[in-house]
Amino acid sequence: MDDHESAGVRAFLARAGLPGLVDVHTHFMPERVLRKVWAYFDAAGPLTGREWPITYRHEEDERVALLRAFGVRAYTSMLYPHKPGMARWLNGWAAEFAARTPDCLRTATFFPEEGVESYVREAVEGGTRIFKAHLQVGAYDPNDERLDPVWGLLAEAAVPVVVHCGSGPAPGKHTGPEPVARLLARHPALPLIVAHLGMPEYSDFLALAERYEQVRLDTTMAFTDFSERFAPFPGEARGRLADLGDRILLGTDFPNIPYPYLHQLEALERLELGEEWLRAVCHGNGVRLFGLDDSGPDSSGHSL
Known part of the structure; x- marks a missing residue:
């Protein structure tokens, strides 16, 4: 374990006045599936035009220990199928x-x-507590009629779903804001979390969050040096980001990131949107969304 990086993350928590982090976009999945994901990123150079080294290519127990050392109080196991017949097994x-x-x-x-x-x-x-839908990898339209009862069920149950719907790092047949706009027109109460802030269509997805109260966005890879080179966040949209501070959630893509975990946090810090905004994004918004309580067990009985 990198004690130096853990100390850096803890120093960030101290500067921000945070008791810990809530990260809504981390990946844990069956090992043979994860190895295939890593192989994809190892070959992602032709897709992005850049190398994509996996920073945390560790065994599962070491990855869990790292998040705990970083002060991550709650996180997710984002996993997703690329074909029929996988989802039920992944859910198990x-x-x-x-x-x-x-x-x-x-x-x-x-x-x-x-x-x-x-x-x-x-x-x-x-x-x-949370679902993941990956329109790019799954190559499906979120408006597929077979999914309509699913979206309705999630809206009624108020269970959030993180959706990779932006066209980064490369566009898919059903990525971009238009399919999601059609989905939300039918299910306006759907608690949808736009992964990667909708990269690179940031402004379009911010507009959806401004229109629909239950739409949130996660910060995964946004504002980092890596992403800013090929999908820079528009400077003129920074004020809108500040105004939506109660609906922006920390996401990192751990462990599948080509830079240290600390860099995502520092990238948010250097936006200079204020300590209140930073605390809400990195902790408070997630605590509220999932009913967590740092003073003891959360609403599901889990101790944080």
Whole structure:
């Protein structure tokens, strides 16, 4: 474990006056699936035009220990299928992972396929706190009619779903703001979290958050030196980012990031949007969204 980096993260917490972090976008998944994800990033140079080294290519228990050393009080196991027949199995693994790792918010996923409403309902009733949908990797339209009851169910249950819907690092058939705008027009109460701040269509996704009260955005990879080179955040949108400070959530993409975890935090800090904004993004908004209580067990009985 890198004690120097842990000390750097702890120093950030002290500067910001934070008791810890809530990270809504971290990846834990079955090892053989994760290895394939890493292989994808190892070959991502042709996709992004840049090398994408995995900074935290460690065993699962070491990755968990790192997040705890960083002061991350709650995090997720973002996982996602790329074909039919995977989601239910992934959800079973994620449930077991959350059971043995109580600081992880139980996470689930889905795919437009027969039986999707049934296994999503099972996941919700079983205690899932957050879902992940990856329109780029799954290559599906969020408006697929098979998913309509799923979105309705999640809206009614008020269970948030992190959706990779922006066109970064490379556009997909169903990425971009237009499919999501159509989805929200039908399900305006859907608690949707736009991954990566909608990179690179930042302004369009900020507009959706301004229109729909339950739309949030996570900071994953945004504002970092790596992302600013190919998808810079527009300076004129910084005021809108400040105004939406109660609906911006810390996300990092740990462990699949090509730079240290600390860099994401420092990238947010150097926006200079104020300590109150920084504390809300890195901690308070997540605490409120998931009903966490740093003074003891959260609403699910998990000790933070």
